[in-house]
Each structure stands twice: as structure tokens, then as C-alpha cells.
Amino acid sequence: MGGRLRLGRKRVPVEDGDTIASAMYRAGIRTFSRSLKYHRRRGLYCGTGECPNCLVTVDGVPGVRSCVTPARDGMRVRREGGWPSVERDVLSVLDRLHALLPVGFYYKTFIRPRWIWAIADRAIRRSVGLGRLPAGPVGTGTSRHLHCDVLVVGGGDSGRAAAVSAAARGERTVLCDEGEVRDPPEGVEVLARHAAIGTYEGPMVSLASTEGLVEVHPERVVIATGATELHPVFPGNDLPGVMLGRAAAGLVRRGVKPGARAVVVVEHDEGFEHLEALRSAGVRIAAVVVPAFLESAVPDGLRTLVGAAVLRAEGKERVRFAVLRDAEGVTRGIGCDVFLLSTGRSPRDDLLRMSAQGEPIEGVGDAAAAASPRGVPATGCVCLCEDVSVADLERAWDEGYRSSELLKRYTTVTMGPCQGAMCGRHLAAFAAARGAATNAAGRTTARPLARPTPLEILAAPVHEVIDKRTSLHDLHVAAGARISWSGSWLRPFAYGDPEQEYRAVRERVSVMDVGTLGKFLVTGPDASALIDEAFPTRVDDLAPGHARYLLALDEAGYVFDDGLLCSLGAEGWYLTSTSGGADRMEAWLRDRADRRGFGAHVVDLTAERGAILVAGPLGRELLAELTDDPIDRETFPHMGVREVTVAGVPCGAIRAGFVGEVAFELHHPRSRGPELWRAIAEAGVPLGLVPHGLDALEVLRLEKGHPYVGQDTLPDDTPAKLGLEWAVHRGKRFAASRALERLGERMPERKLVGLEFDRGGAELRGVPLRVGALIVGRVTSAARSPVLDRSIGLGWIRREPEDPFPEELRADRVGARVVPTPFYDPAGDRLRG
Amino acid sequence: MAELWSVHASEEACDLAMRAPEAGRVAPDEVMVRAPIAEDLRRAVHTVDPESLIREAGEGWAEVALDGSDARDVFARVSALRLPDGPGYVQGDVARVAARVFVGDEAIRVLVPAYWESHLRRRLHAEPGA
Numbered sequence: 001m002g003g004r005l006r007l008g009r010k011r012v013p014v015e016d017g018d019t020i021a022s023a024m025y026r027a028g029i030r031t032f033s034r035s036l037k038y039h040r041r042r043g044l045y046c047g048t049g050e051c052p053n054c055l056v057t058v059d060g061v062p063g064v065r066s067c068v069t070p071a072r073d074g075m076r077v078r079r080e081g082g083w084p085s086v087e088r089d090v091l092s093v094l095d096r097l098h099a100l101l102p103v104g105f106y107y108k109t110f111i112r113p114r115w116i117w118a119i120a121d122r123a124i125r126r127s128v129g130l131g132r133l134p135a136g137p138v139g140t141g142t143s144r145h146l147h148c149d150v151l152v153v154g155g156g157d158s159g160r161a162a163a164v165s166a167a168a169r170g171e172r173t174v175l176c177d178e179g180e181v182r183d184p185p186e187g188v189e190v191l192a193r194h195a196a197i198g199t200y201e202g203p204m205v206s207l208a209s210t211e212g213l214v215e216v217h218p219e220r221v222v223i224a225t226g227a228t229e230l231h232p233v234f235p236g237n238d239l240p241g242v243m244l245g246r247a248a249a250g251l252v253r254r255g256v257k258p259g260a261r262a263v264v265v266v267e268h269d270e271g272f273e274h275l276e277a278l279r280s281a282g283v284r285i286a287a288v289v290v291p292a293f294l295e296s297a298v299p300d301g302l303r304t305l306v307g308a309a310v311l312r313a314e315g316k317e318r319v320r321f322a323v324l325r326d327a328e329g330v331t332r333g334i335g336c337d338v339f340l341l342s343t344g345r346s347p348r349d350d351l352l353r354m355s356a357q358g359e360p361i362e363g364v365g366d367a368a369a370a371a372s373p374r375g376v377p378a379t380g381c382v383c384l385c386e387d388v389s390v391a392d393l394e395r396a397w398d399e400g401y402r403s404s405e406l407l408k409r410y411t412t413v414t415m416g417p418c419q420g421a422m423c424g425r426h427l428a429a430f431a432a433a434r435g436a437a438t439n440a441a442g443r444t445t446a447r448p449l450a451r452p453t454p455l456e457i458l459a460a461p462v463h464e465v466i467d468k469r470t471s472l473h474d475l476h477v478a479a480g481a482r483i484s485w486s487g488s489w490l491r492p493f494a495y496g497d498p499e500q501e502y503r504a505v506r507e508r509v510s511v512m513d514v515g516t517l518g519k520f521l522v523t524g525p526d527a528s529a530l531i532d533e534a535f536p537t538r539v540d541d542l543a544p545g546h547a548r549y550l551l552a553l554d555e556a557g558y559v560f561d562d563g564l565l566c567s568l569g570a571e572g573w574y575l576t577s578t579s580g581g582a583d584r585m586e587a588w589l590r591d592r593a594d595r596r597g598f599g600a601h602v603v604d605l606t607a608e609r610g611a612i613l614v615a616g617p618l619g620r621e622l623l624a625e626l627t628d629d630p631i632d633r634e635t636f637p638h639m640g641v642r643e644v645t646v647a648g649v650p651c652g653a654i655r656a657g658f659v660g661e662v663a664f665e666l667h668h669p670r671s672r673g674p675e676l677w678r679a680i681a682e683a684g685v686p687l688g689l690v691p692h693g694l695d696a697l698e699v700l701r702l703e704k705g706h707p708y709v710g711q712d713t714l715p716d717d718t719p720a721k722l723g724l725e726w727a728v729h730r731g732k733r734f735a736a737s738r739a740l741e742r743l744g745e746r747m748p749e750r751k752l753v754g755l756e757f758d759r760g761g762a763e764l765r766g767v768p769l770r771v772g773a774l775i776v777g778r779v780t781s782a783a784r785s786p787v788l789d790r791s792i793g794l795g796w797i798r799r800e801p802e803d804p805f806p807e808e809l810r811a812d813r814v815g816a817r818v819v820p821t822p823f824y825d826p827a828g829d830r831l832r833g
Numbered sequence: 834m835a836e837l838w839s840v841h842a843s844e845e846a847c848d849l850a851m852r853a854p855e856a857g858r859v860a861p862d863e864v865m866v867r868a869p870i871a872e873d874l875r876r877a878v879h880t881v882d883p884e885s886l887i888r889e890a891g892e893g894w895a896e897v898a899l900d901g902s903d904a905r906d907v908f909a910r911v912s913a914l915r916l917p918d919g920p921g922y923v924q925g926d927v928a929r930v931a932a933r934v935f936v937g938d939e940a941i942r943v944l945v946p947a948y949w950e951s952h953l954r955r956r957l958h959a960e961p962g963a
Contacts, residue, residue, distance in 0.1 A: 144910040204913070217913050464956070466929055468948040489948075524884050601841040601862075601886045607946035608893030669892045670947055 003073020008085075012077075015255065020066035020077055021047070021054045022254040030240045030318050032056070032066070034081030036128050036416070037387035038095040041317060042081075043240025045384065047247025049178070050228050052385040052417045053238075055080055055130055062131025063417065063452055067247065068179055080131040091127055103392035103411045104399070130417070141212030141460035148174045148189070151205055151218035153196040153351060155181035158365025159224030163188045166222075174216065176207055178451065196225075198448025199355045208453045212460040220360035223352050227345035227366035231384070231422040232265075233377035236313030238384055245274030245342030252277040259338035263322035265289040265310060268372060271342030272297055278340065286334050289324060305332075312380075313339050344372025346425055353446035371425060376433040383423040385416020393430050403440030404431045414444055417452045470515035471610050471673035481693060487580035489516045492693040499786060501692035502699055505659050506787055508688040509616035511680055512697065514665060515673065518563065518582025519605040522589065523572030526598035531573050534592040536719070536736060537565055538729035544569030547639045547654050551719060551727040552577070552585060557739030559717050559724070561585050562709050564656055566641040572600075574641070574652065574667075578709055582606050592735060609652075610673035614680060615663035617833065618687045623664060625683045631664070638832040647679030659700040660825050662833050698762070699783040702792060705754055705821025712752060712780040712794050721748045721796075723821075750798040751805065754821035755779065757791035757814050767811045769795055779811050785823065792823050834896040837944075840864040842885030846878045850887075855935055857922030865890070865922075867935050867942070894933075895950030900940035903962035908934075908941050910960050916941065928956040 004011040005023060012027040021044055024032065031041045032054045042053040049068035057078040058064040066077070082089035094101065110120035150166040152159045155177030163175040167187040175181065175188050178195035194207040194214060203221050207214040229244040236242065241259065245266075248258045261284045264275050279285060279299075287303045289310070298304045307327040314321040314333065321333040347367050355361040362368070377390045388411045401410045404427050413427050414420035420427070424443055432441035449458075456463075468489045476483060481492035492513065494501060504510040522531060532539045537550050544567045552561040561581035566574040577585035582604070589602045614623060623631055629644040636642055636655055644653040649672040657663025668676055681689060692700075707713060707722060718740065719728050728740065757764060764782035768775045782793035797818070799805045809816040825831070840850040844861045851858060853874055855867040870887065878885050899907055905916060912927040916936050924933045930949045935942040945953050957963045 145913050147909045147915060202913075215913060217915065461929065464929055466949070466952050469951055470948065473951075523886060599884060601884075603839070603841065603886070603888070605893065607948050608890065671892055 005071055005073070005075035005077055007077045007079070014071040014073060017254050018071040019250075019254070020056060020058065020064070020069050020071045020075065022067075022251055022256050023071045024066065024077075025251055025258075026256045031079075031086055032240075033079055033130075034086055034089050034092070035238065035387045036081070036130065036385065037101070038098070039082065039089050039092040039127075040095050040238060040387070041092075041240050042238060042384070043318065044243055044247050044251075045238075046229065046231075046244050046422070047250040048228065048244075050418050050421045051231070052130065055417065057131045060134045061454075062133065063454075065452075067250070081129075083127075094127070098391075103388065103395055138454075138456045140463040141457045143213045143215070143461040143464065146174065146214050146216045147218075148172045148216065149219045150174070150222060151176065151216050151220075152188075152222040152224055153177075153205065154224035154226060154365075154367065155179070155190070155192070156224060156226050156365065158226070158367070159222070160185055162222040162224055162364050171219075174218070176216075195451040195453070196351055197450050197453050199351050199359070199361060200448075201356055201359065203355070203359045203361055205351075206448065208449075208451070208457045210457075213457055220362070221355075223349070223361060223363045223367050224365050225348040225351060225367045227347045227369065227371075228421050229270075229342065230344040230346050230372055230374055231426070232310065232341050232343050232374075233380040233382055233390065233426055234310050234312055235380050236315070236319070238381045239313050239315050239319045239339075240317065241315065241319030241337050242313050242339040242341065245271055245340055248338065248340050249274045249277040252281040257281045257283060258340075259283055259336070261286050261336045262338035262340050263287050263289070263324075263334050263336040264340045265343060266294060266298075267291055267343040268294075268345065269297075270345070274340060274342045275299075278338070283338065286336050287322075287324075308332075344374065345369070346371045346421070348421060350419065350421070350446045350450045353443065354448060354450070374425070374429065376429045377426045382426045382430075383411075383413040383416065385418050385422075386412040386414075388413040388423075390430070393427070397430075397434055402431075402434070403436050404428055404442060404444050405440070407431060408444045419450060420444060420446075468516070470513055471670045472513045472515065472612075472677050475674055475677055476513065479691070481691075486516070486694060489579055491516060492691075494693040494695045495691050498693065498695035498699075501690050501696035502786060504688065504690035505616050505661055505692055505696065505700055507617065508690075509614065509618040509622050509684055510690055510692045510696075511677065511684070512613040512615070512692050513611075513677070514613045515610035515670070516579035517606070517611055518575075518577030518579065518585050519609045519611070519667065520575040520577070520586065520589065521572060521603040521605055522575060522600055523603070524598075524600035526593075527572040527600045530589065530593050530596070530598040530600040530602075531565065531575075532732065533596060533598070533734050534589060535565070536728040536734055536740070538732070539565070540732075542567045545641050547641050547656055549727055550575060551724055552581070552588065553719070553728075553736035553740070554588070555735055555739060556716075557718050557736045557743050558715060559709060559713055559719065559722060560588075562727075564654060566652075566654060568641070576654075576665075580710060608670055609667045610670045610676075612666045612668070612673070612677060612680065613657055613659075613663060614666065615657050615659050615661050616689075617661060617830070619662045619664060622680065622684050622687055622689065626679060633833070638828075647676055647683075649676045649679075651676070657831070658697065658704070658706055660704040660822070660828075660831050662831060698781070699785060702781050702783050702794065703785050703788065703822065703824035705794070705823060707752060707794055708781070712796075714796065717752070718743055718748065720744070721751045723752060749801060750777075750796055752780070752794060752796050753805070753818045754823065755782075755793040755795050755809075755811075756817050756819045756823075757782065757793060757811060758816070760784070760791050760811075760814050764791070764793060764811050764814065767814075769797055769809045769811055769816060771806045771809060776806055776809065779816075782811075788823055790823070792819075794821075834891055834894070835867055836869050836889065837891040837894055837896075838866040838868075838870050838887060839890035840866065840870075840878060840885065840887050842878055842887075843882040846882035846885050849881055850874070850878050855922075855937075857924065857933055857935060859924065859933065865933055865944075867944075893947055894944045895947045895953065897943045897945075897950075897953050897957060898940040899943065899957070899963070904941050907957065907960045907963045908943070911956060928953055 045053040049065040054066040079086040149171035152163040152175045166173040176191040176194040184190040194209045308324045311323045476492040547566040550565040563576040626647045640655045651666040654665040761784035769777035777797035779795040807818045850864040853866045933944045
């Protein structure tokens with residue numbers, strides 16, 4: 001391969017098999033980053049992608065683990081942390097200010113005066129952190145599912161053996177690994193560079209890759225994630241040049257000599273492989289430190305210190321001396337530029353620990369083995385990610401945080417990129433040694449994410465756009481409509497000039513696609529009882545063939561939706577809800593039916609029925625062209641419900657609408673929608689018909705003072721706050737009646753009102769309403785009314801308990817007055833016409 | 834799409850309705866049937882639950898059939914649902930929308946509320962092998 005990567009202004013040669021870290025190390029780089037808090041130099045340490053030391057920004061993407069990321073020609077690499085640079089970091093002065101910056105200092109300082117925190121917060125945030133988030137839009141990953149019999153996580157020896165064994169039994173087997181998988185086993189689906197980031201009920205395992213997220217649904221899971229090397233804790237353990245055995249062996253494997261002279265601590269068998277790797281690379285071994293039981297395994301000719309204890313590592317920019325105390329108690333400083341630590345294994349068992357009990361998830365190999373024994377950390381850096389030392393833990397303990405979980409939360413130990421892989425066991429050992437109760441001294445709870453994962457990958461499933469479309473969608477597109485989102489629906493906002501559409505409704509006739517409305521059939525012997533109990537609307541006097549405004553209140557008496565209730569006589573009830581409220585309306589009805597044991601069927605017809613609104617003073621004239629059924633004012637009055645055949649399409653017609661003109665909602669079979677729309681549009685040409693979209697509707701409904709539930713309302717709005725007490729029948733018991741009785745004892749301190757503005761239009765929506773400097777409310781809807789030639793709106797205002805509601809207000813610099821609604825045709829003569 | 838019927842009835846009557854070919858249990862009190870319901874079965878359901886409601890529901894649903902050798906693989910990539918080995922019925926999340934799935938000998942038929950039809954088709958067509 002060859003080539004060069006760019007490290008700042010430096011060009012770093014890349015050789016075959018190089019990782020970014022090995023290329024940097026070969027080029028003489030020893031300081032890979034600066035620590036999060038104290039800006040201490042950090043060098044290559046674990047070499048297996050666990051610790052945070054070698055995180056770099058690659059081509060603008062921060063947090064890339066350089067020790068496991070293949071290097072390639074042309075990469076632009078930047079080291080993270082440090083100002084103005086990692087090599088010369090002014091902020092390293094913080095390393096001398098430990099006494100001023102103890103653990104949790106930001107909870108106790110910069111409190112008075114209050115404004116100082118804003119400055120401190122900014123300063124702290126700028127001085128810490130790992131890289132910078134990329135500016136501009138990020139990519140969108142993909143998301144998919146994968147089903148198999150066995151998922152093996154980890155492509156090492158144990159994982160491969162488990163995968164081969166499962167495949168041999170005829171099980172569909174998937175083997176994933178966050179790195180490459182050498183010699184993929186036959187009959188096994190291999191997902192290389194897929195990191196398992198979480199195990200969930202099912203079982204389900206999430207895998208993250210650069211392409212996106214894979215949700216694997218296996219019958220059983222084998223966790224073969226191996227073990228990390230123990231992270232010894234002693235003063236100077238984070239100096240560049242102090243490194244774990246696998247890091248050094250990895251460098252040697254890639255043809256990089258880790259240093260000239262090494263002190264090697266070996267406390268388990270794997271350490272001798274690392275020792276041999278150093279020797280094979282020509283590194284001079286200054287001393288080998290081993291426990292007595294391993295003395296015989298040390299190759300001849302090496303200076304061996306049996307039973308010596310590591311006291312500290314010394315050096316300024318990198319390690320210069322390993323300071324040890326030998327078995328006789330003599331302290332020795334041995335010169336070295338590599339202090340290699342191979343002291344044991346710590347199972348990478350986080351995926352196992354986050355599995356629910358009883359799930360078919362098993363660990364194999366090192367992941368399921370016992371951790372190597374270790375002592376209690378006495379001094380030194382425990383958490384490389386968050387720069388937490390033993391002294392920090394002691395201070396937190398002394399302040400009363402006396403469990404692993406509390407220590408974690410207070411000091412942030414285990415909360416960095418390694419998620420406790422390096423430090424989690426040290427924390428538990430510390431808590432236990434200090435006398436924490438048994439249940440407070442264990443490992444902290446393992447939760448996803450097990451590995452650092454870009455947010456764009458996590459968000460891959462929600463990047464997917466899911467749109468609802470009515471059967472008329474293609475017609476709207478063909479008509480050149482401006483289509484956009486309205487809740488989860490794609491709807492036309494305008495077909496051309498919204499004011500022309502508005503005028504068609506007010507002056508001639510128009511159509512609108514209202515198929516998005518929620519539509520329900522409620523039938524069965526207890527249908528009426530269900531409706532009566534579920535809603536505050538009076539039901540007993542609603543005759544078949546008639547409709548009534550329906551207000552939907554939850555058990556707390558708060559408005560969650562509205563719509564129309566149509567009596568179908570023996571067939572039951574037909575309900576509409578708002579477009580965005582259909583799901584909740586259905587859930588509400590089903591819940592009330594179940595709780596009260598009503599024998600009623602609730603059938604959601606939202607997808608089954610389309611709806612077209614024909615509205616305008618010429619609306620009846622238009623429909624008369626298309627139907628033989630009687631639609632005159634006397635036969636089919638306002639709020640009437642009839643079966644009408646329009647242009648050959650059977651419709652359930654409701655004489656109601658949101659716009660304040662003669663209006664017919666034609667509820668039809670979805671598949672017949674396009675032919676019905678075309679027929680109406682064609683017949684309407686001589687009458688000047690123009691379809692209208694949501695932009696025109698916004699003005700039309702506002703002129704009538706109709707609030708949009710959701711836009712003009714708040715979650716705790718009661719009928720009284722919205723001026724809708726008239727829609728509540730007080731003479732019956734219903735789901736919310738007790739709550740309304742209780743709420744009714746207090747006069748509302750907030751209410752929705754009609755507003756008239758000195759000037760302006762839709763831009764006033766959202767603007768605070770003030771009396772003097774005091775904010776007393778907010779504009780929820782606003783528009784310039786063409787027919788009234790006024791600026792109008794809705795908004796909520798509040799008052800002090802003993803005061804009247806204000807009437808003269810300001811919306812920014814615009815004068816506003818509280819006025820009664822409807823603004824247009826207050827007597828309702830036009831809609832009844 | 835074949836005829837699609839919805840049976841809303843008591844649990845006992847729904848148990849009976851499940852005898853219809855291509856029947857799927859939507860809920861204890863609801864069965865979806867992707868085929869005509871024989872008259873004698875209708876009568877039997879009504880006998881057990883005189884208040885039962887049996888209605889044609891095809892207008893509200895869009896059906897996308899996956900057939901061919903890759904059908905199961907394509908389906909598996911867009912859903913966590915585990916399909917029965919033979920003919921059967923499952924329901925749940927498919928391509929992130931609520932779906933009812935009839936598994937037949939020749940095809941997997943995914944039914945979603947009609948307003949999600951374009952989403953489902955778009956999503957399935959994006960899958961390799963679809």
C-alpha cells in the first residue's frame with residue numbers, strides 16, 4: 001500500500017499493515033493526545049482500542065481509535081486535546097493546579113455571583129473534551145435487521161471455535177468482530193468491522209459499523225470478546241512510554257521498534273510473548289520484573305527482579321525511569337524509554353453483564369474467565385479517559401460518595417470512551433477496600449453502549465423518513481402543489497397563491513383533501529354507553545343523521561383532541577379526530593371500552609376512508625351537479641349526516657367544516673378518492689373552483705376562531721381555558737367529569753383568547769405577549785385576514801389569581817387587544833346557509 | 834389484493850373465525866382473514882357472538898407480496914419479526930411501521946394501512962434482492 005498520511009503539517013509515511021498509531025509511532029510521535037482535564041501527555045498505551053490515549057481526528061471525524069484503525073494514503077490526522085498544540089500545550093499548567101481543581105469542583109465553585117458560572121462553564125468546556133464535532137451535516141447511516149440461530153461476538157480463537165462448532169451443527173451462524181476477521185470460517189456469515197454495542201431482551205444485539213446499525217435477532221448469543229490487559233495503577237502510569245504488552249507487540253508486528261531500552265513487568269504467561277516481541281525487535285531489556293512463580297520462565301541472560309514492586313514511572317515528556325522496590329526493600333530507578341506492563345487480563349464482559357437474566361447469552365474464552373488478581377490501587381491514574389486518580393476517589397469517598405455507583409457519578413470514573421474497560425474493576429476494588437457495603441462495592445451497572453459509537457450511526461433507524469399519504473397524494477403532486485409535512489402526513493400547503501385559494505373558499509367554492517382526519521366506527525350493544533362515558537359531549541339527544549362537535553378530555557380533564565361525533569342510529573357512531581390525534585383517539589376509546597367492560601367494537605377507518613371537503617358559498621350548487629340525492633338546506637342542514645352518492649361514489653357526507661362556509665365533508669372509500677376529486681374539480685371549473693391547502697386553511701379557521709389542538713393548546717388545557725365549556729355536558733358522568741368538578745372550583749389563571757393586532761401576520765406566531773415588560777402569554781396563531789382586513793390571532797394569556805385578565809397587550813412591538821371570537825361571521829349564518 | 838375481512842367478536846367467536854383460511858389473530862377480539870369467509874363460518878361466529886362484526890376491510894390496507902428465493906432474506910432485513918417456517922401469520926414492525934404479515938407457500942404478504950403503502954414499497958425496493 002504505502003503512501004503518506006498528513007499529521008498536521010507533517011507527512012507521515014505509511015507502510016503495509018500500518019495502523020494510524022503504528023505509522024505515527026514509527027515517525028517518532030510519542031505524545032498522542034492530552035488528557036481530558038489536566039492536559040497530561042498521553043502516549044500509545046493499550047494498542048487494542050480500549051483506552052482513550054490514541055484517539056485522533058481523522059478527516060474531520062473525532063474520536064477515531066488510531067491503534068486499531070488502518071492507515072491509508074492521504075488521511076488527514078489531527079491529534080486531540082491541547083492548545084495551541086498537543087506537543088506544546090499551554091493548558092498543561094492545569095496539571096499543577098490539582099489542589100484548585102479537585103474532583104467535582106464545578107459543583108461547588110463559580111456559584112456566586114451567578115453570572116460567573118456562564119463564563120466558567122464556557123471556559124471549562126473549551127479546555128476539555130475529546131476532539132471537535134464535525135461542522136455541517138453528517139452522514140446518515142443505514143439500519144437493517146439480521147436473523148440467525150447463533151451470533152458469535154468476537155473473532156478471536158474462542159469466537160471462531162464457537163462459530164465453527166455452531167455452523168457444523170447446521171445452525172445459521174453469524175460471527176462479528178469490531179476489527180478484521182482473519183481466515184473467515186466456512187459456513188459462517190462474517191461481519192468484520194461490526195462492533196457489538198449492546199445486548200437487549202430477545203435477545204437482540206446491536207452492531208455498529210461505518211455503514212450503519214445492524215440489529216441482530218439470534219436464537220442465542222456467544223460472547224467471545226476476550227480480555228483487556230490489566231491497567232496497573234501507580235504514579236506516572238500515564239506517561240508516554242508506559243504501555244501495555246499488547247501495544248508493544250502490535251508495534252513490533254508492524255515493524256516498529258517500540259523503544260531502545262525497556263523495563264518489562266510480567267505477571268502472567270502472555271507477558272513472555274510480549275517480552276519476546278521486544279527482544280526480536282532489538283529492544284534492549286534493562287530488567288524483567290516477575291513474581292517468584294514465573295522466575296523460571298524468564299529467558300537466560302536477562303536481569304531479573306523477582307518480587308519487585310513498581311513504585312512509579314518518572315519522566316517529563318516521556319518515561320525515563322521505572323522506579324521499583326526490590327524484594328530486599330531497595331528502591332531502584334532503572335533507565336528506560338519503554339516501561340512495558342503485562343500484568344494480567346481483565347475479561348471484556350460488559351456485553352455479558354448487560355444481558356438480562358435468563359437470556360440465552362453465554363460467554364466463552366477469556367470473556368468468561370476470571371479476572372487476574374490485582375491489588376487495590378493506592379496512587380496513580382485510575383481512569384485514563386476522565387483523568388481520575390486514586391486521590392480523586394479518596395476525596396469523593398470522604399465527601400460521602402460511598403458506593404461504586406456514587407463514586408462513578410461524582411467523579412465520572414468509568415464514564416469515558418473505555419466505559420470502564422480499563423478502570424471498572426479498580427473502582428470496585430477501591431470501594432470494597434474502603435468498606436463499602438457488599439451491594440455497593442461491585443462493578444457499576446453495564447449498559448449500552450459498550451463501544452464508542454457515532455451518533456449518526458445510533459440515529460440510523462430514525463433517519464428513515466416514514467410518510468403517510470392520502471389516496472390523492474399523486475393528484476396533488478401533479479397539480480404542482482407545495483407538499484410538506486403536517487405531523488406524519490405529507491399534505492399540500494398550497495397549489496399556487498394561498499390568497500386565491502382562500503378567496504375561492506370565501507367567495508366561490510373550493511375543495512380540500514381532509515383524508516388525513518382520524519375516522520372511527522364505534523358499534524356494538526354498548527357503543528352509546530362507551531361514547532357517553534368517554535367524552536363530555538351530550539349523546540342522548542343526538543338523533544341519527546346528526547353530528548355534534550366532540551371534545552376529547554383525558555381523565556385529568558385536559559383536552560387532548562377534538563372532532564365530530566356522528567350518529568348512525570342502529571349502526572353505531574362515526575367519529576372524526578384531528579389528523580395528528582387519530583392514534584391517541586383510538587387508544588382512548590379502546591382503553592375506556594376495556595376498563596369499563598363495554599361491549600363495543602372500535603374500528604379505525606382512518607386508512608380505509610378518504611375525505612374531501614367541498615366548501616364555499618357555491619358548494620351546494622357544485623354538489624348538486626354531481627348527485628341526485630337531496631342536499632338542500634332543509635333536507636341536509638348544518639351538522640347533518642347523510643349517505644350521498646357523488647359522481648357515482650358512495651359517500652358518508654357531513655355538513656360541517658372548519659372554514660365557516662357551507663361545507664360538506666365527503667367521506668368515501670379510499671380507492672375511489674381520485675375519481676371523486678377529479679369529478680368535483682371538473683364540475684367546479686365553471687364555478688371558479690380552486691383547491692386549497694393548509695396555508696389557506698390556517699387563515700380560514702382562524703377567522704372562525706377555531707383552535708388547533710396541539711398548536712393553540714397546551715397539554716394542561718381544560719375546556720374552561722379554551723373557552724369550550726359549552727362543549728361539556730354537565731348533566732352526566734363521564735371519564736373526566738370528576739376532574740372537571742375539581743378543576744372547576746378554581747378560576748383558570750390562563751386562557752386562550754382571540755387577539756387583534758395593529759399590524760402583522762403569521763410572523764407573530766410564537767411571539768410573547770407582554771403587559772409592560774412582563775410576559776403574560778404567547779401568540780399561538782396569527783394571520784392577516786383578507787376579508788376583515790385586520791391582523792388577527794389566538795394566544796394564551798395569564799393573570800395573577802386576584803387580577804382580571806389583561807386586555808391590552810403587546811406582541812413584540814405590535815399592539816394587541818383581546819377580542820371576542822369568531823372574528824368572521826360570528827352568528828354562523830354563512831356556514832348554515 | 835385478495836379479499837380482506839375483519840372479524841370483531843368475542844374471544845370465543847374469534848377462535849372460531851381462526852378456522853377460516855389465511856386467518857390471522859390480530860387481538861383476542863379481532864381476526865383478519867385474507868380470503869372469503871364461508872357463509873357457514875359466518876353463521877357460526879354470529880351464533881357464538883350475536884354482536885360480532887364481520888366487515889370487508891380491503892380498502893384500508895395495502896399489500897406488498899415478497900416472493901422468490903430471496904423473499905425471506907429481504908423481509909428479515911427490514912423486520913425483527915421471526916417468520917413461521919410454513920404458512921402462518923405474524924404482526925408487528927416491518928420497515929418501522931405496523932404491519933400484518935401472512936406467510937404463504939409462495940409468498941410473504943405484508944399488509945400495512947394504505948397510507949403507508951408508498952413507504953413500504955420504497956423501503957422494500959431499496960433492499961438488495963427485492
